[in-house]
Amino acid sequence: GQTTTANITPKALTVSGITASNKTYDSTTSATLGTGAVSYGGIVSGDDFAGSYSGVFSDKNVGTGKTVNITSSYSGADVNNYSVTDQSSTTANITAKSLTVSGITASDKTYDGSTSATLTGTAVYSGLVSGDTFNGTYTGAFSDKNVGTGKTVNITSSYSGADVSNYSVTDQSSTTANITAKALSV
Numbered sequence: 001g002q003t004t005t006a007n008i009t010p011k012a013l014t015v016s017g018i019t020a021s022n023k024t025y026d027s028t029t030s031a032t033l034g035t036g037a038v039s040y041g042g043i044v045s046g047d048d049f050a051g052s053y054s055g056v057f058s059d060k061n062v063g064t065g066k067t068v069n070i071t072s073s074y075s076g077a078d079v080n081n082y083s084v085t086d087q088s089s090t091t092a093n094i095t096a097k098s099l100t101v102s103g104i105t106a107s108d109k110t111y112d113g114s115t116s117a118t119l120t121g122t123a124v125y126s127g128l129v130s131g132d133t134f135n136g137t138y139t140g141a142f143s144d145k146n147v148g149t150g151k152t153v154n155i156t157s158s159y160s161g162a163d164v165s166n167y168s169v170t171d172q173s174s175t176t177a178n179i180t181a182k183a184l185s186v
Contacts, residue, residue, distance in 0.1 A: 009083075010080070010081055010082050010083040011042055011044070011081060011082050011083065012042050012082070012083050012085065013040055013041065013042040013043055013049075013082040013083065013084050013085070014040075014041040014042060014084075014085045015038065015039070015040060015041075015051060015072065015084060015085065015086055015087045016038070016039050016041065016087050017035075017037040017038045017039040017087070018033055018034065018035055018037075018038055018053055018055075018070055018087050018090055019033065019034040019037065019090055019092075020032065020033055020034065020055055020068040020090045020091070020092035021033075021034060021092060022092050022093040022094070022095065023092070023093075023094055023095070024094070024095050024096075024097050025060070025061075025062050025094050025095065025096055025097040025129075025166045025167070026060075026097070026129065027060050027129040027131065027132055027163075027166075028060060029056040029057040029058070029059060029060050030056065030057075031055035031056055031057050031068045031092065032055075033053050033054065033055045033068075033070065033090075035051075035053055038051065038053075042082070043082070044078075044081075047076070047077075047078040047081070048076040048077040048078045048079075049074065049075075049076040049078050049079055049082065050074065050075050050076045051072055051073070051074050052072070052073045052074070052075070053070055053071070053072050053073075054070070054071050055068045055069060055070045055071070055090070056068065056069055056071075057069075057092070057094060060094075060166075061094065061165065061166055062094050062095060062096050062165060062166045063093065063094055064093045065091045065093065066091060066092060066093065066094060067089050067091060068089060068090050068091060068092050069088065069089050070086065070087055070088055070089055070090065072084075072086045072087070096165075096166060096167055096168040097127055097129070097166060097167055097168065098127050098167070098168050098170065099125055099126065099127040099128055099134075099167040099168065099169050099170070100125075100126040100127060100169075100170045101123055101124070101125060101126075101136060101157065101169065101170065101171050101172045102123075102124045102126065102172050103121050103122050103123050103124035103172070104119055104120075104121050104123055104138055104140075104155055104172050104175055105119070105120045105121035105175050105177075106118065106119055106120065106140050106153040106175050106176070106177035107119075107120050107177060108177050108178040108179070108180065109177070109178075109179055109180070110179070110180050110181075110182050111145070111146075111147050111179050111180065111181055111182040112145075112182070113145055114145055115141045115142040115143070115144060115145050116141060116142075117140035117141055117142050117153045117177060118140070119138050119139070119140045119153075119155070119175075121175075123136050123138065123172075127167070128167075129163075132161070132162075132163040132166070133161040133162040133163050134159065134161040134163050134164055134167065135159065135160050135161045136157055136158070136159050137157070137158045137159075137160070138155055138156065138157050139155070139156045140153045140154065140155050140156070140175070141153065141154055141156075142154075142177070142179060145179075146179065147179050147180060147181050148178065148179055149178045150176045150178065151176060151177060151178065151179055152174050152175075152176060153174060153175050153176060153177050154173065154174050155171070155172055155173055155174055155175065157169075157171045157172070
């Protein structure tokens with residue numbers, strides 16, 4: 001009797017069909033994966049083999065068709081019978097987060113023949129994620145130069161900062177202030 005030995009090589013198995021959900025910007029790279037349509041190409045029917053998956057976006061910023069990197073782990077009694085080719089990534093979108101500006105006020109002034117206005121108050125950014133770099137610059141102008149109470153002051157806004165493109169900004173377009181009559185001595 002001769003004894004013959006043979007090696008049994010693991011069977012190739014390819015994972016596919018993992019998706020990622022689109023999300024609104026939240027300053028993290030966390031991604032939610034969809035595994036309802038995961039496919040194990042090459043698996044032998046009845047084998048005990050299961051996968052667990054997590055995903056992260058390539059970066060935190062707004063974008064379309066962004067790469068979501070997938071980390072995989074496998075379990076089951078038959079896991080060692082397979083040489084697995086993971087699905088390494090998928091794509092999804094991160095959309096801009098709504099941000100609303102408020103809190104800007106204007107000072108009353110004495111008539112000076114111009115529409116210039118001095119803005120005061122502190123801009124409040126509703127929806128800004130803590131730790132993000134987002135700055136606003138504001139200028140104001142009265143709707144006209146004439147004396148009046150509760151006159152509209154139109155606000156012009158500009159924004160800067162590393163995270164400005166991650167937001168869809170609703171500006172504070174106006175506020176009100178008074179222009180009082182200038183004392184004239186004869």
